[in-house]
Amino acid sequence: MKNFKIGVCQMKVKDNKSHNLKRAEEMIREAHANGSDLVVLPEMFNTPYLNECFVKYAEELLESKTVRALSTLAKELRIYLVGGSIPEKEKDKIFNTSFVFNDKGEIIGRHRKIHLFDIDVKDKVTFKESDTLSRGNDVTVINTPYCKIGIAICYDMRFPELMRLMVLKGAQVIVVPAQFNWTTGPAHWESLIKVRSLDNQVYFVAAAPALNEALGFHAYGHSMIASPWGDKMIGLDEKEGIIYGDINLDYVEQVRNELPLLKHRRLDLYDVIER
């Protein structure tokens, strides 16, 4: 267990996979040059966030150009890398999947989005991921030399049960590639990130793509890191950029002792269980 630095790349995704992979590489290199031990990309960073693109851009793991590129880069730069997410094909299914790489370029984690984003807010925003995507079935907490890190994707973060389960499995940091929209973003994004970190006494790292008005889905951006005390450490607006956060694991312990929420849970009355 040791302290480390996270770099969050809020990249502007375009409707061009080669461009997206190149831009991701540039930003990862920059984040590494600025001292990041772990770098995070946004949700669906290699494709526009549209059902038709999920189908078109999907890759099978063993033949994935995206996974190969990220693995190579993690190994070269000797960094840990949460590869945002990509449409991952397996047989006749497509998942919204985050691959996580260690500093040897090995895949050490794979999270498939558990909760699909099927919402229909009248006259505001409608999206139905389940038109093309299938659901993952696993809670994902990865081991790193720094600490345990919980991985979830976007809409997953709306479910307090999942967040809690990751913490009960030892997560001290939760990393969430995500992209909210301009209805739910202004209304919910920042409060959710703060309260997820606060309730669970973890660093909460949310990585979103930058807004690209040329695309059909307008990402809210606003990548952000919150501390275990629930305060916003740093955040972006909707434009492209990288933010950095120093993860202090002693501070996690300090907060958990001073405001002992995790210890004060009334397990004689209730619990969150995994099936």
Next chain:
Amino acid sequence: MKNFKIGVCQMKVKDNKSHNLKRAEEMIREAHANGSDLVVLPEMFNTPYLNECFVKYAEELLESKTVRALSTLAKELRIYLVGGSIPEKEKDKIFNTSFVFNDKGEIIGRHRKIHLFDIDVKDKVTFKESDTLSRGNDVTVINTPYCKIGIAICYDMRFPELMRLMVLKGAQVIVVPAQFNWTTGPAHWESLIKVRSLDNQVYFVAAAPALNEALGFHAYGHSMIASPWGDKMIGLDEKEGIIYGDINLDYVEQVRNELPLLKHRRLDLYDVIER
């Protein structure tokens, strides 16, 4: 099930029980005169928020001057009344208890604070309720002609499991008499209220006492009502006052359909259980 109006009395508590009961009555009468169907008082509204006062001000239910006064008033005004909370004595124990009255003055709910506030944030705020208080053991959801209402007290609201359980038991409104302080208040209060309402798609009503600088514990005030969409409908600063909120149960259903968080829970993977 029908729509109704809630009035939240942010009263200034003093170190004088008779004064506090008189002031509560005045504010309840005002809230009723302004059309409230349900009126809410703050946590420990009849006593300063101090362990020594909890002992001194404690009352046994059957002899409680406070309960009698609230019951009489609810009956006279034909209102539902969440009587904030008071130090309730039973045998050798004292609880932080909220009594709820119907419009006939009958007690229809009793919530004893489940999670005691024992925190020690270095150089900021230290409090140990468990020095004098005992813990309640029941999740409290009351039936009213309007809807089911979950009742919790202050620190209880920091536990997402409890909030969820109340909603799974049918609550469409959660009412929380509370008092944060000037460390946790500015840092956590508003975000927590917003996200509790958002996650659970309920109206969330938080009733705090006004700041009284003459007392040993400085209440943060800031009573607030949030909608099922997670937005702040109305709120106060730290001064005395009453806020009102119109509870629209159709809107609860609308939000639960448009952003179907409660339906999207992955019960095949996890659940919150009551022991």
